[in-house]
Each structure stands twice: as structure tokens, then as C-alpha cells.
Amino acid sequence: MKNKIRIAGGQGFWGDLPEAPVRQVEEGPIDYLMLDYLAEVTMSIMQKQRARDPSAGYAKDFVPLMKQILPACVERNIRVTANAGGVNVAGCATAVSEVARERGLAGKLRIGIVTGDDIMEQLDELLSRGIELRNMDTGAPLATVRDRIQSANVYLGAAPLVTALQRGAQVVITGRATDTGLTLAPLMHEFGWAPDDWNKLAAGTIAGHIIECGAQCSGGNCQYEWRSIPSLANVGFPIVEATPDGSFVITKHEGTGGWVIIPSVKEQLVYEMGDPHSYITPDCVADFTSIQLEYDGRDRVRVHGIQGRPATDTFKVSISYSAGYKAVGTLVYSWPDAYDKARAADKILRQRLDRLGLQFDQILTEFVGANATHGPLAGQPSPDLAEVQLRVGVRGEDRTAVARFTREIAPLVLTGPPGVTGFAGGRPKVEEIVAYWPALIPKEEITPRVEVVDV
Amino acid sequence: MKLQLVKLAHARSGDKGDTANVGLIALRDEIYPVLVREVTAERVKQHFTGIVKGDVERFELPNLGALNFLLHESLDGGGTLSLMTDAQGKTFSTALLRMMVEVSDEEAQAAGL
Numbered sequence: 001m002k003n004k005i006r007i008a009g010g011q012g013f014w015g016d017l018p019e020a021p022v023r024q025v026e027e028g029p030i031d032y033l034m035l036d037y038l039a040e041v042t043m044s045i046m047q048k049q050r051a052r053d054p055s056a057g058y059a060k061d062f063v064p065l066m067k068q069i070l071p072a073c074v075e076r077n078i079r080v081t082a083n084a085g086g087v088n089v090a091g092c093a094t095a096v097s098e099v100a101r102e103r104g105l106a107g108k109l110r111i112g113i114v115t116g117d118d119i120m121e122q123l124d125e126l127l128s129r130g131i132e133l134r135n136m137d138t139g140a141p142l143a144t145v146r147d148r149i150q151s152a153n154v155y156l157g158a159a160p161l162v163t164a165l166q167r168g169a170q171v172v173i174t175g176r177a178t179d180t181g182l183t184l185a186p187l188m189h190e191f192g193w194a195p196d197d198w199n200k201l202a203a204g205t206i207a208g209h210i211i212e213c214g215a216q217c218s219g220g221n222c223q224y225e226w227r228s229i230p231s232l233a234n235v236g237f238p239i240v241e242a243t244p245d246g247s248f249v250i251t252k253h254e255g256t257g258g259w260v261i262i263p264s265v266k267e268q269l270v271y272e273m274g275d276p277h278s279y280i281t282p283d284c285v286a287d288f289t290s291i292q293l294e295y296d297g298r299d300r301v302r303v304h305g306i307q308g309r310p311a312t313d314t315f316k317v318s319i320s321y322s323a324g325y326k327a328v329g330t331l332v333y334s335w336p337d338a339y340d341k342a343r344a345a346d347k348i349l350r351q352r353l354d355r356l357g358l359q360f361d362q363i364l365t366e367f368v369g370a371n372a373t374h375g376p377l378a379g380q381p382s383p384d385l386a387e388v389q390l391r392v393g394v395r396g397e398d399r400t401a402v403a404r405f406t407r408e409i410a411p412l413v414l415t416g417p418p419g420v421t422g423f424a425g426g427r428p429k430v431e432e433i434v435a436y437w438p439a440l441i442p443k444e445e446i447t448p449r450v451e452v453v454d455v
Numbered sequence: 456m457k458l459q460l461v462k463l464a465h466a467r468s469g470d471k472g473d474t475a476n477v478g479l480i481a482l483r484d485e486i487y488p489v490l491v492r493e494v495t496a497e498r499v500k501q502h503f504t505g506i507v508k509g510d511v512e513r514f515e516l517p518n519l520g521a522l523n524f525l526l527h528e529s530l531d532g533g534g535t536l537s538l539m540t541d542a543q544g545k546t547f548s549t550a551l552l553r554m555m556v557e558v559s560d561e562e563a564q565a566a567g568l
Contacts, residue, residue, distance in 0.1 A: 041535055137472045223465040223548065224482075263465060263480065266519050270478020272469035273523050276514050289516050323536060364531060364538040373546040376505045377553050393538030436534045438472065 007032040012214025028253035035082035036179040044320030044434040046086035047151040057088030067099035081182040109455040112164025112172035116448040133439035148322040157282030160448035161185035167452040183208030191244040202286035202308025203246035211238040217268035219258025231257025247304035260299040285309040314440040323435035325402040328393040329409035332422030341417040342390040360396040466548035473533035475544030481520040493556035
């Protein structure tokens with residue numbers, strides 16, 4: 001057994017800095033590269049892509065990335081865990097196999113494929129047996145939106161990834177696996193942690209939580225003394241340096257920018273937190289009130305003392321469904337009286353929408369530069385503001401009404417208050433809203449599947 | 456004396472559906488008890504009048520010198536439904552730091568202010 005494992009975080013979301021994972025591989029020693037691609041609504045986007053093209057439906061940029069870094073990963077035995085497979089894990093694995101062979105890696109590499117998260121085909125059968133998949137936020141049963149569902153995936157935990165690693169996979173590709181499981185699995189595999197060693201599982205989960213948003217723990221989006229953060233242009237992505245006892249150090253490669261300090265780690269720890277006593281994953285329940293932090297040298301924060309409790313008997317399900325249409329239009333008003341002009345334009349726009357008889361579930365007006373982020377807390381805007389952006393959004397079931405709204409923005413330039421610009425982008429786009437429906441499902445209903453293939 | 460929270464704490468916020476969370480972290484350990492006393496769920500609810508339509512819940516993390524607030528029904532439906540610029544509640548953190556709190560002279564001194 002190794003006595004220390006270094007797991008590097010390479011993507012905080014699908015679309016994060018493209019060179020970050022490459023630099024994690026090239027700029028210092030690591031054992032694992034962890035890549036998180038899936039936000040809550042990403043699965044529905046991928047489902048749509050696959051409907052148009054059966055070979056699509058996964059994080060496409062993962063393939064050229066693997067083509068670039070796989071030779072180095074094989075040479076230095078760096079293993080990759082990624083939820084890049086989206087709704088087409090097999091297709092993603094095939095594409096990675098192809099680029100691996102192009103790089104001369106045939107026979108030198110195994111790919112692990114984790115599926116079983118997609119329950120779209122089982123939904124009717126589940127509902128018919130009284131598994132209601134009620135919305136965790138509203139309590140409504142799934143039947144109320146059944147005909148509008150676009151994707152349904154269970155958040156799988158670390159267990160199937162551990163199986164893939166045990167069977168020699170160098171690259172493990174999953175569909176909807178939790179972000180934290182991508183980090184926990186290598187630790188369970190390397191250190192032989194038992195699936196009921198709750199304190200250690202909680203430690204690996206919290207390590208995963210700290211690095212799952214990429215540089216957001218190493219200087220990015222850091223409020224603490226933000227002006228003093230060194231070289232964010234060259235920001236280093238985080239690395240977990242873990243030991244078998246469940247303690248670990250958060251650090252980054254030497255010579256990179258950003259910083260790993262206790263305040264930057266604390267900011268990431270509280271990010272998207274619910275009840276800190278019970279951070280629930282498929283693998284365990286982690287207690288954030290047990291976390292202890294201390295310095296272990298420059299850009300090194302040691303994390304220890306973590307306690308966990310047994311996992312729950314349910315998986316979380318991420319369901320997406322079509323929920324109408326929306327559009328957002330903007331115009332920019334200049335000094336003098338920028339705010340008053342923007343407000344007058346909003347009033348005129350609403351009068352015109354009324355006269356057209358258009359019905360919306362919601363119309364929201366914001367004045368960017370005056371109150372778009374802090375609302376009434378921002379106080380009365382200064383009459384000397386150089387400019388204010390009027391931003392009006394509408395939402396509703398009727399696509400025609402939303403489309404009609406988009407034609408009412410640009411005309412305000414010639415038919416509304418003066419000193420206005422910023423319409424060069426043309427008419428706002430009508431977007432279909434794909435909404436998120438979180439639910440729980442008994443674990444015994446789900447069978448994760450693991451396949452390991454040689455390239 | 457009255458001090459603005461931005462002098463006492465830093466923060467990060469995020470979302471879960473229509474709920475925003477704000478993690479409020481004391482700039483120094485000595486300041487944490489002041490946050491616990493002054494930044495109650497009730498006062499945060501009041502601070503966010505017109506923004507937070509639901510309840511405010513507070514959790515204590517003395518090990519991190521931090522408080523976590525859940526601001527329910529604050530994101531216009533949340534996620535992709537929301538029409539807000541800040542549909543993910545990313546700037547609720549700085550909005551909370553606008554709050555004014557009462558700090559004694561001794562506490563201000565101990566906190567290096």
C-alpha cells in the first residue's frame with residue numbers, strides 16, 4: 001500500500017480552463033487526475049445532443065484532452081477519474097479508445113466504464129410500482145411532469161469506480177457519478193478503506209468537495225484579501241495529498257499562481273452547503289463541523305479530524321424536464337439620469353406588453369449598475385451614474401408570447417427615453433427552459449454496472 | 456460601535472434549487488462569537504427583506520469560525536427557471552457583508568480593529 005496519494009483536480013465544471021488538466025499532469029507529480037464535468041442540467045443538454053446524433057451525448061472536449069495527456073499518464077502511471085460520459089458513457093469510452101490507439105497506446109491501457117445511472121427507460125415501471133420520485137424541494141410527485149421529462153439519472157457514488165480501479169482501469173469514465181466520488185474512489189482503492197469505514201469515507205468525500213470546483217479553493221473567487229492573491233493569471237489548480245489515516249493536505253504545484261490558505265479552503269468548504277452536520281452523498285454522511293484545518297507550510301493546508309456516519313438507504317436522482325420558455329432583453333442608458341431613463345423605458349415596455357395582451361408566468365426587471373446583484377440592499381442609485389443597463393426577462397409556457405416579447409426591445413431605441421444604446425446583438429433569443437427535479441430512490445432499485453475494456 | 460460585516464468576515468454563497476446558501480467566515484477567531492451573537496437568522500431575514508421570500512435557517516461551525524445560512528425561496532425559482540442575473544446566488548455573500556452589527560470597544564480591540 002502506498003503511504004501517500006496525490007489527486008489533482010483538473011476541471012471545476014464543463015467549460016473550465018482547458019489547459020488546467022494538462023498543467024496538472026505536466027507541472028509536478030500526481031497519481032490521479034480527477035475531472036468533474038457535470039452540473040445539474042448538463043445531463044439534459046447531453047440528452048438532446050444524443051437525440052440528434054446517437055454518437056454524441058458526452059463531454060466532447062474530454063476526448064482531445066485524453067489524446068493530449070494519455071501518453072504521459074501511461075508513462076507515469078497517472079490514473080484518471082471523470083464523469084465525462086454524460087448520457088453516452090460507452091460512446092465516450094469508444095472515442096477515448098480511438099485516440100489512445102492513435103497515440104500508440106494499444107495494449108497499454110484499460111478503460112473502466114461505469115453505467116447504471118440512467119433510469120430514463122425504467123421511469124414508468126418505477127412509477128407504476130408506487131415509487132413516486134417526489135420533488136425534494138416542493139414535494140410534488142413526478143407524475144405531474146411525466147410527459148415533459150428529458151433525462152433521469154441517479155447520482156452514483158464511489159463504489160463502482162473502486163471496482164473499475166481494482167480491475168486495472170487507468171481511465172475510469174462514468175455518467176452521473178457524484179463529484180466527490182471521483183476523489184473518494186482512488187483513496188478507497190489505494191488505501192483499502194472499507195465501505196463502512198465512515199470517518200475515512202467522510203474524509204475522502206470532504207477532500208473531493210474541496211477540489212471539485214477547481215481553483216475555487218486555491219485563489220479563484222476568493223474574497224479574503226483578494227487584491228493580495230498572487231498571479232491569478234497563472235492560477236494553480238488544487239491537489240489533495242492524502243494519507244491512509246484519512247487526513248490530507250490541500251496544495252498545488254510549485255510555481256503556479258493563486259494561493260492555498262486556510263481562508264481559501266474555508267470559503268470552498270462552505271460553498272453550496274446545506275446542514276453542515278449532514279453532508280449526504282451515496283457513500284456516507286460527512287460532518288463538516290468536525291473538520292480541523294492547520295498550516296503545513298506555504299500553500300499547504302492540512303485537513304484532519306473528520307467524522308462521518310453511515311450512508312443513507314437512498315440515492316439522489318437528477319431529473320430534467322421541459323418547463324416552458326424564457327427570453328432576456330437588455331439596453332444601456334447613459335448619463336444624465338441613466339437610472340430614471342431605464343426605469344421609464346421599463347414602464348413603457350410593460351405598458352406595450354399589456355396592450356398586446358401577452359401573458360407570462362413572470363416578468364423580472366433589473367437595473368444592472370444599480371441593483372441587479374444586491375437588490376434593495378444597494379440603496380438609492382446615484383443620479384450621476386455613468387450608465388445603467390435595463391435587463392428585462394420573461395418566462396412562460398407560451399413560446400409565441402415569449403417570441404413576441406423579444407421584438408419589443410430594440411424598438412425602444414427609437415420610441416423610448418433618450419441616451420440609449422447596446423442593442424447591437426439583435427433580438428434576444430427564446431430559450432427552452434429545462435428545469436431540474438431532484439428526488440430520492442431506494443438504493444436497492446439501482447444496479448451500477450462496471451465494464452473494463454483493453455485499448 | 457456599529458461596524459459593517461465586511462470588516463469582520465468574508466463569505467461565499469451558492470445555490471440549491473430556489474435556496475441560496477451563504478457561508479459567513481470570521482476574519483479572526485476572536486470575531487466568531489460576535490457573529491454568533493449579532494448575525495442571527497432573524498436579522499439575516501430582515502436584512503434580505505424584499506429578496507428572501509421564505510425562511511432563513513442558520514447553522515454554526517465553530518471549528519471553522521463560520522456560520523452557514525440557508526435563504527429559502529430567494530432565487531426566483533432557482534436554476535434554469537430563474538430570470539435573475541444572479542440565478543445561482545453567487546453575490547448573496549457580498550450582500551450579507553453589507554449588514555451593520557454592534558461591536559463593543561473591547562471586542563473591536565481584541566479583533567484588531
